[in-house]
Amino acid sequence: MDVFEIGDRPVGPGEPTFVIAEAGSNHNGDLEIAKELIDVAADAGADAVKFQTFRAEDLYVEDSGEVEYLDDDRSIYEIIESMEMPYEWIPELYEYCREQGVYFMSTPFDERSADELAEYVPAWKVASYTSSHHPFLRHLAGTDKPVIMSTGAHEMEEIAESVAVLQDAGVKDLALLQCVAAYPTPLEDINVSVVETLREEFGVQSGLSDHTLDPVTAPSAAVALGASVVEKHFTLDNSMEGPDHEFALEPDELSRMVEAIRKTESALGSRDKRVLDVEEELFEKARRSIHATTNIEAGQEFTEENVSVLRPGERQSGLHPKFYQEILGTTATNDLSAGSGIQWDDVDQ
Incomplete structure (x- = not known):
């Protein structure tokens, strides 16, 4: 389980937790909001800001019906279509992130989007629902980038298959994130201990993609269990329109999360027992x-x-x-x- 690098940032044992501020689609189709989100993440001390890049036609069947948890009369296809991030934003967001001192990342949900992103992201983030899409995993593996993969809504056997696909396709730098596909996730269901399970079972880096409303508890617990990566959604304001704002952290909460992670790392200190x-x-x-x-x-x-x-x-x-x-x-x-x-x-x- 070697340390690997995302950009020039070491990730792994003995290194600070790589914190991904998940902006997702909370830009609401507005480039200036996307830049405000980058500002918030940089101010909070996150290592990376991550968006999501997809096209509805490459993601859902058109007659896909509704999703109850979103409380939206539109079909899921229409909702996803309204959340698409324009490809032409990618270079500009990349450059803006660079200026603000954070890494630009975006989760691709299809091969076309991955190809648009390849030049600009230092690592791939694979969403839970894509983690069993073996052809897509092989496509990502061909770019020789580190892969961070969420594992929500998947059994261990399926995760093992996906890990094998990635490694057989040449991925050497891999981190698996414990994730629960519920928005928000009740704190009692987040199962942070799986961070250890994934690391021990697969011999790779592990971490947490957290959808609880609490900005501190699960991320800090994950760091205490050796998480190399922590990811959490954030927004400018929970009251904004859109499916992902309500369960996301607001700016002050994102800052509290990063601060709690760094304090937890400091408190963990060294394994050496000696008189200080x-x-x-x-x-x-x-x-x-x-x-x-x-x-x-x-x-x-x-x-x-x-x-x-x-x-x-x-x-x-x-x-x-x-x-x-x-x-x-x-x-x-x-x-x-x-x-x-x-x-x-x-x-x-």
Whole structure:
């Protein structure tokens, strides 16, 4: 499970979580809104802004009916058609992202859209509903880019087949995202632990595509479990018209999410257990050691009445507590005042 790069950004163990701010189709067909979304993501500290690129005719059968969860009288075909991002936006959005210091990404849903994007994206994001489209996966694999693939609404056996297709087609850099295809996803159903399952089962990077309304809990939990990538939808305003605005994070929430991810990474720290610099004072003052509890004269026996295991505070520390039983019954070689830390030089061995 090697670290790989998206652009010049390392992704993988020991590296900061790659945060994708998912703008999706929340541009509402307005280029200026798309640029505002990029501004918000850059200000929040995201690594990439991701849109979605598709054509309804390449995505749904025309007489596709309605989808209940969208609460829209139009057919799903008509809704998807209204959400299409013009191909001519791609170079301009790419350049605007570059100016703002974030990577431009967009999820293609068909070969035609992938071809339009290929020159501009540093990695492919495969949507959950496309992850079992094997011919499309092979098409993406031919571009020699890293692949980040969501796994919502798929069983492990299907995911295994898709991973095999990608790897057989030459994909070396792959991350699988735990995802639940519910908009929004109830927090109790997000199953963040699958982040570990995917990594262990397939030996690739893993992460989370999160559709819960909570900006902090699931992303932070995923990072704690070793997520290399976290993705979450965002919008300028939840009240805007469109199917994906209602469950998306607003700008302040996106900032909170990125901040929580970075704080979680900071709190996870290193696997090395050692005494840290910030512990040094209490290491010296609060760890117990062997001290005289009364004045002790040279030649006097050490007993439970005149020595004890105490915190030294400002006094010099004595011997480690593990030697307490060993020195009981021995005699002092030096005069000791009450509170003195007992050293080996003070003990007649």
